[in-house]
Amino acid sequence: MGRAARIARRTFLIGSAAVAGGVAFGVWHLHRPAPNPLTAEAGASLNPFVIVDQSGTTIITPRAEMGQGIHTTLAALVAEELDLAWEDVRVLHGPPAQAYYNSALLRGEWRYHPEGLSGWQSALADTLGRVGKVMQLQVTGGSTSTLDGFVRLRMAGAAAREALKAAAAERLGVPVAELATQDGNVIGPDGTVIAYGELAEAAARVDPPAVTLRSPEEWRFLGRSMPRVDMLAKATGTAEYALDVRLPGMRFATVRMNPHLGGEMTGFDPEPALAMPGVERVIDLGTGIAVVARTTWEAMQAAEAVSVEWGPAPYPDTTEDMFDSIAAAFDTRRNSRRRNDGDADAALADAGTVIEAEYRVPFLHHATMEPMGAAALFTGARLELWSGNQAPVLHAEKAAEAVGLDPDRIVLHTPMMGGGFGRRAETDFTVLAARIAAEMPGTPILLTWSREEDFSHGFFRPAAIARMRGTVAEGRVTAFDAKVAAPSVTRQAMQRMSGFAPPGPDQGHVEGLADQPYRFGAYRVEGYLADLAVPVGFWRAVGNSFNGFFHESFVDELAHAAGADPLAFRLAHLDDPAARGVLEAVAEMSGWDGETEAGTGRGVAMTRSFGTPVAQVVEVIDDEGWIRISRAWVACDVGLALDPGIIRQQMEGGLIYGLSAAAMEEITFAGGRVEQKNFPDHDALRITGAPEIAVRILESGQHMGGVGEPATPPAMPALANAVFDLTGERIRELPLSRRLRFVA
Amino acid sequence: MAFTLRVNGQTHTVDLPGDMPLLWVLRDGLNLTGTKYGCGVAACGACTVHVDGAPVQSCQLALADVDGEVTTIEGLGTPEAPAPIQQAWIEHQVAQCGYCQSGQIMAAAALLAETPAPSDAEIEAAMALNLCRCGTYSAIRAAIRAAAARLQEA
Structure with a gap:
């Protein structure tokens, strides 16, 4: 552990930020040497991993879950230092987690689902907008996630714990050294129990303390088989994948792209498809077509009915x-x-x-169980995407380019992935959803590839x-x-x-x-x-x-x-x-x-x-x-x-x-x-x-x-x-x- | 054309084509997204639901032909009150990506309803249609055996 601790001190410093009713803890990653790194001007940026407010403690994981259990292990890294009860651990990667990577949201421009934002989410967006954030290449792949989070997430958890103890010490009028933490509470020397949530606002005013990471001998969660945080949802059909996103007024789309991969489309006739029930649009995508309909099945049936002339592929036939x-x-x-x-x-x-x-x-072929697809809503000024992906920054950039927006006009959510295996590092399906949405401003669309499209359009x-x-x-x-x-x-x-x-x-x-x-x-x-x-x-x-x-x-x-x-x-x-x-x-x-x-x-x-x-x-x-x-x-x-x-x-x-x-x-x-x-x-x-x-x-x-x-x-x-x-x-x-x- | 169907104890009327597979009626018509699309050709089992308790690949059952009470994963149990087979899935930590697991669980639930003490061969036969690309089969076997054992105790 000695070596890991030295790396941590050299590379990362702990930071915190007040949010409505609570506090966010993270790790400041130094982008360049600076006399005082804990200011925005010095070129540091905050990666918050822990939010404590009255509703409890939420762990933000910077990596996507595609079945590999990473949310569970990354949560355990934080919880190990923060002394949470495992059954109370809440993990987010979706829209809120994207807050840390999306500059449009950082400037408080996320107004699409304000009712869906809790107080701290809204406030966090503003807070982070002030401290600034450098876009990073955020990729889930290469079997690197655990290594990446091993020090940073434990430090965030330890910082939160010590700040909460400091707040409790002030409230109780006792030295910090006499306080303990257990199951989401600070315990006073006389047995007084104070929930973290009650201390959150005060903890935001505490300077983030220097922390020492616990040694493996002290670990309670790490090194053990923890119940996966996504298991209940996945056993009850309530885990949300991109293809499960449903929004008011949503239309359902599918695509038929040139099966001669990389080839052009030389012509197509949309009329037979447009005559079919439920079909609303046939969209020319240049190298293929999209059909938008009332249901996915009607879109898939209609896509088959479009007669298309395909140009050849730039590779041998057989x-x-x-x-x-x-x-x-x-x-x-x-x-x-x-x-x-x-x-x-x-x-x-x-x-x-x-x-x-x-x-x-x-x-x-990867043959993920969930075929490729994504949901998208384009309003003209901005684009919101729900795409199970292994590289959110890249997906957002490619989608932005495809619809002619600046990347900071994109909000990308990463729901659960029905398998990735490397396929979802590619941006093709996200870009197609964005392009379809751009043809239908104000209407949310869900693109679902047929299994046949998925097999024939792989990387x-x-x-x-x-x-x-x-x-x-x-x-x-x-x-x-x-x-x-x-x-x-x-x-x-x-x-x-x-x-x-x-x-x-x-x-x-x-x-x-x-x-x-x-x-x-x-x-x-x-x-x-x-x-x-x-x-x-x-x-x-x-x-x-x-x-x-x-x-x-x-x-x-x-x-x-x-x-x-x-x-x-x-x-x-x-x-x-x-x-x-x-x-x-x-x-x-x-x-x-x-x-x-x-x-x-x-x-x-x-x-x-x-x-x-x-x-x-x-x-x-x-x-x-x-x-x-x-x-x-x-x-x-x-x-x-x-x-x-x-x-x-x-x-x-x-x-x-x-x-x-x-x-x-x-x-x-x-x-x-x-x-x-x-x-x-x-x-x-x-x-x-x-x-x-x-x-x-x-x-x-x-x-x-x-x-x-x-x-x-x-x-x-x-x-x-x-x-x-x-x-x-x-x-x-x-x-x-x-x-x-x-x-x- | 309007059709009336019973899903998870509730009556729904939907105005959708009679030849639309039940899968898409559930997912896009009723927003019951726990039932998954995997292949559309009855080759993966991700869309498995129950009709009058029997396992059915809902991508192959036309809306007009739905003749019975439909149960989906949402009707089997809830996060607040998971069914015994779902509890077994949780205890044995079966899911990885989880996308196929609604179908796996529905197939397993139907098996245990019909055969409360299945042999290993009966488990394999009942689950053979359900593909899992994450390779959770060992855990699926263990969860079904455990759920069956609990049924015997009850």
């Missing part, structure tokens, strides 16, 4: 031709060589036998090819030589976000391949970027999702070539304690002895991504000619486990997501269009095909790793390696369902 483009990248100038230990060429030349293998993985995990060469001698890898080719997610995403694709080596392209903790005699990893205009984007674990499969499949091949047990072989090439620890854990959990019964196969894989090594053993059985994924064992080392229950959920979910992809998912193209339309064409594991899962969480304490993504990469090679163990056939192309039938 998946086969796309793979040819990807393969051609190997003949172009190398983009990166992010690892080059030893002399790979010499090692390969010296070896008697070089093991060579080519692997291929397909495009993949896909790129298809990729790896060419691997390796040599083994005396049970050890003497050369590991990997080349990977794929379209670049980094370049495409940066181009879309900023209009500029950074040149130079693309690190994300080889993540999961160049950065693994193994020690090989020679270890070389090269990246090649394919020139392919298929939209690709951030899919859970990003580059690790394909490179993990390449790396850990090939390590398995080398183990078998060396005549070694695949798990022991991995351990023999690892000195990183965390990576060794997770492999040893799954070996023990699964009773790994290198032997499997006839009709059963087991595979192992270990990848390290987002700072967290994860090892998995997957077991498959031959169920009358079908492959059933029967059991899985998962061990991760997250360093410091803030909420084991949520980490377990993410380990299970990440595993299932990877197993589904490896077993049966792919996006293919024909005639320039995505062929998969809906879940019958693109299934995923159901409860019937999901394995029994055991999870062990290790805490080596040497790092704080992410949890949302790291369980997905090892699932794919672990499954393929299990299939090899079962069948003796090394399948180097995903999905495995091209060759095998899986129980889904």
